[in-house]
Amino acid sequence: MDGPPAPRLVHTVLRCYPARWRRRHGDEAAELAALLIRDGTPAAAVAGSYLAGAGREWLTPRPGRRVSAVACALLVAAGALGVSTGLLASAGPARAASTSRASTHCRPSSPATVPALTPDRGQPRLVIPAAAHGRSC
């Protein structure tokens, strides 16, 4: 009994399985998907079930999967690094701007204009630099 062809979505999801699984079940899984969809199961539900199955299949430890596992881990790590780099890159200019603004804001404009100790009529007067230029840091 040949069923109708499985939709492209299902074929795409089936490619997420390890090669060993696809060699063993790939054709049968596509045919089963087509039959279930013909019976009225939504294609998205079939694809979702296969997607979850593919995730479990990759997470199940298998003998001889070490190379694949390492490659997978490297891919995940590279992805995470890419995301982190992207986040850093997007946050960088904002942080740099706020840092430079803060430093110019916090720095007294000139030691001459804001002396710590100003002689006034022979008596020393304490000038708080923060108050002198109105910074709030």
Add this chain to the structure above:
Amino acid sequence: MAIGKRDGQAEPDVLRRAGEASVLILVSLADGPKHGYALIQDIKELAGVELGPGTLYGALDRLERLGLIESLPADDRRHPYQITRPGAAALRVHLDSLERVSAAGRLRLQLGGI
């Protein structure tokens, strides 16, 4: 791990943590070999459970690794599966265990008068 007793020998219930899908597949295969689509249809009829195809293949692989089922030569593109002797024994132990729990539960419900 639950222990089933048959012929005075203690047998471990290997299906205790195998999941519902695995048990349903073994029950479905108990009366003869079936392929994936037939399994899904049969389980839907006997238990009212609609197994997703991803769940089905995951459980089939797990049961095959445990030696509880075996794949027969492909018929066209479809692989029929059949239950093995250890699979049948494991299913008996599990069903016995379920029966004991079920009987105890019913008795307690009666005693409790709920």
